[in-house]
Amino acid sequence: MEQVIKPSVEQVIKPSRKLRKFSIGQFVTMLMLAAFAIVILYPLLWMVISSMKSYNEIFNDVWGLPSTWIVENYSLAWSKGISGYFMNSFFVTSVTIIAVLIIGSMAAFVLARYKTRWIDIALIFTIGGMMMNPQVALIPLFNILTNLDLINTHWALILTYIAYRLPLTILLLRGYFLSIPKELEESAIIDGCTEFGIYRRIYLPMSVPILLTTIVLTAFFAWNEFLFATVFIDSETLKTIPSGLMNFRDALRTDWGVLLAGMVLASLPMIALLIFLQKYLVQGLSEGSVKG
Amino acid sequence: MQRRKFNIIPVLFLLPSIALLLVFVYIPLIQNFYNSFFDFSVFSQTKTFVGLENFKNLLADKVVSVALLNNVKYAIISVILQVGIALVLAYILEDKLFHRVAPFLRVVYFMPVMISISVVALLFGFVYNPQMGLLNSFLELIGLENLKEVWLGNPETAIYSVIAMSQWHSIGFVTLLFIVAIQKIPKELYEAADIDGAGKIRKFFSITVPQVREAIFVNTLITITGSMLVFNEPYILTNGGPGFSSTVMSVHMYQTGFVKDNMGYASTLAIIIFLLTAVLALIQIKLSRTGKDD
Numbered sequence: 001m002e003q004v005i006k007p008s009v010e011q012v013i014k015p016s017r018k019l020r021k022f023s024i025g026q027f028v029t030m031l032m033l034a035a036f037a038i039v040i041l042y043p044l045l046w047m048v049i050s051s052m053k054s055y056n057e058i059f060n061d062v063w064g065l066p067s068t069w070i071v072e073n074y075s076l077a078w079s080k081g082i083s084g085y086f087m088n089s090f091f092v093t094s095v096t097i098i099a100v101l102i103i104g105s106m107a108a109f110v111l112a113r114y115k116t117r118w119i120d121i122a123l124i125f126t127i128g129g130m131m132m133n134p135q136v137a138l139i140p141l142f143n144i145l146t147n148l149d150l151i152n153t154h155w156a157l158i159l160t161y162i163a164y165r166l167p168l169t170i171l172l173l174r175g176y177f178l179s180i181p182k183e184l185e186e187s188a189i190i191d192g193c194t195e196f197g198i199y200r201r202i203y204l205p206m207s208v209p210i211l212l213t214t215i216v217l218t219a220f221f222a223w224n225e226f227l228f229a230t231v232f233i234d235s236e237t238l239k240t241i242p243s244g245l246m247n248f249r250d251a252l253r254t255d256w257g258v259l260l261a262g263m264v265l266a267s268l269p270m271i272a273l274l275i276f277l278q279k280y281l282v283q284g285l286s287e288g289s290v291k292g
Numbered sequence: 293m294q295r296r297k298f299n300i301i302p303v304l305f306l307l308p309s310i311a312l313l314l315v316f317v318y319i320p321l322i323q324n325f326y327n328s329f330f331d332f333s334v335f336s337q338t339k340t341f342v343g344l345e346n347f348k349n350l351l352a353d354k355v356v357s358v359a360l361l362n363n364v365k366y367a368i369i370s371v372i373l374q375v376g377i378a379l380v381l382a383y384i385l386e387d388k389l390f391h392r393v394a395p396f397l398r399v400v401y402f403m404p405v406m407i408s409i410s411v412v413a414l415l416f417g418f419v420y421n422p423q424m425g426l427l428n429s430f431l432e433l434i435g436l437e438n439l440k441e442v443w444l445g446n447p448e449t450a451i452y453s454v455i456a457m458s459q460w461h462s463i464g465f466v467t468l469l470f471i472v473a474i475q476k477i478p479k480e481l482y483e484a485a486d487i488d489g490a491g492k493i494r495k496f497f498s499i500t501v502p503q504v505r506e507a508i509f510v511n512t513l514i515t516i517t518g519s520m521l522v523f524n525e526p527y528i529l530t531n532g533g534p535g536f537s538s539t540v541m542s543v544h545m546y547q548t549g550f551v552k553d554n555m556g557y558a559s560t561l562a563i564i565i566f567l568l569t570a571v572l573a574l575i576q577i578k579l580s581r582t583g584k585d586d
Binding site: 026029030033036037039040041042043044046047050058059060062063103104106107109110111114119122125126127128129130131132133135136137138139140141142143144159160162163164166167170195196199223224226227231241242243245246249256259260263266267270271274278282 | 299301302305306308309310312313315316317318319320321323324327334381384385389390393397400401402403404405406407408409410411414415416418419423424425426429460464468469472521523524527528542545546549550555558559562563565566569570573574576577
């Protein structure tokens with residue numbers, strides 16, 4: 001509790017701009033914030049530092065800096081498999097993003113603009129998909145994909161990723177589309193604009209922020225998804241980063257430095273994406289409130 | 293709404309979404325219920341009807357109660373830390389006193405969120421390593437050697453080690469969501485409280501908590517749902533072991549189906565996971581106010 005009745009030092013002596021009341025509570029809070037920051041940061045820092053050490057140095061001197069910085073760990077990690085996982089993740093993630101954007105925005109457009117009993121049913125149908133989660137569908141999906149002859153192809157991941165991202169995407173986009181003023185399209189219709197033209201020329205350009213949010217959320221999901229990537233893909237050459245890293249761990253055994261280098265490499269694209277688009281991620285998450 | 297001529301656009305525009313959701317979301321769900329009455333294996337197309345056999349097995353399965361209890365532990369600890377502590381943390385970071393360090397700390401706390409859980413789990417393999425692990429080395433450093441532990445190899449500590457990693461991974465993220473919510477609180481409320489001479493703790497409970505009520509509720513909901521579905525963390529870090537000590541429902545389901553090849557019973561376990569989360573998801577859909585814009 002702060003005292004408010006007793007005049008503080010600041011009120012008696014004219015304070016300089018920087019001088020602030022410095023209480024024990026504040027000091028302790030500051031210490032706790034700092035300690036917490038170290039707990040969060042240190043393992044990440046350790047990962048980067050140790051990725052340039054030899055196995056012996058990691059094992060025998062866990063804290064120390066490397067005696068020689070072995071940058072080759074990175075090229076080794078890249079050539080021993082990370083490059084392939086990277087390409088696979090990149091392909092799966094990009095196709096998923098593009099498809100989710102197109103398919104999801106088309107559905108959201110109709111669900112935001114029309115009002116009939118059928119549209120209501122379609123709305124419940126699409127958004128109700130949020131109740132489902134990948135774990136529950138895992139075994140039937142495995143059978144369905146086997147029957148479609150898609151098991152052990154990238155399409156097994158792409159199609160399921162799209163399907164599981166659609167409900168939230170449609171929910172977010174529709175909410176945003178509803179806020180687009182009706183006058184715009186009315187004047188466009190008078191000018192002879194088609195339905196498709198309204199979607200492409202008015203709705204999409206006006207919704208760039210929410211489309212970016214969708215891109216971030218979808219990229220994050222597809223890049224990091226682990227369960228489907230583990231179960232639906234067997235072949236080493238098709239694995240994406242999350243399941244590929246597990247193989248990498250088993251193949252390398254004691255080559256820790258290389259493994260850690262691979263882990264750092266795997267993290268870089270998402271860190272870059274989030275640094276640029278963090279704002280959109282937070283917005284999407286506070287609106288859609290879904291954990292990645 | 294005026295009646296339009298029937299036009300093909302709505303049908304065409306909705307078709308891809310409906311088709312994908314039908315094939316990959318809804319049919320699997322129905323199929324999963326159907327499967328739970330059968331006994332079958334991954335690669336055989338023949339299914340043997342066993343009636344309620346799988347459900348009877350459920351009651352006799354000791355691993356289910358261990359797994360469920362672990363999911364509950366996950367949920368309780370996560371709610372305390374990711375809703376309780378994260379809210380306090382957000383409140384502190386939004387305080388004027390810390391406005392200089394807050395931007396930096398926000399970025400630091402958010403960092404783990406950017407990193408894939410598979411990388412985080414591999415990293416924590418090094419943190420918990422009994423010989424050279426960061427945690428044991430640190431305990432040695434500060435003279436608490438008797439606290440050293442085979443974190444992931446001890447049935448007593450395995451699940452808590454996994455849960456601790458999840459907290460490390462997610463707390464910054466929830467903190468950020470709370471910061472967003474706190475920033476929306478009208479400043480006048482705090483100014484009025486200042487005039488009344490309310491202290492920081494008083495302001496936290498009388499203004500902040502009621503004002504971010506909705507965010508608290510939603511975050512609690514997501515955190516519980518996430519705890520019921522958790523798979524990657526225990527699977528990568530301990531594979532549910534030692535024994536079944538750190539098994540959760542989804543790991544149990546995966547191992548029953550894809551390791552022991554007992555697909556029928558695994559489908560039954562999947563139903564339990566579905567029931568645990570469907571209700572929570574329903575509340576969440578009801579809450580997400582479609583059609584509002586910020």
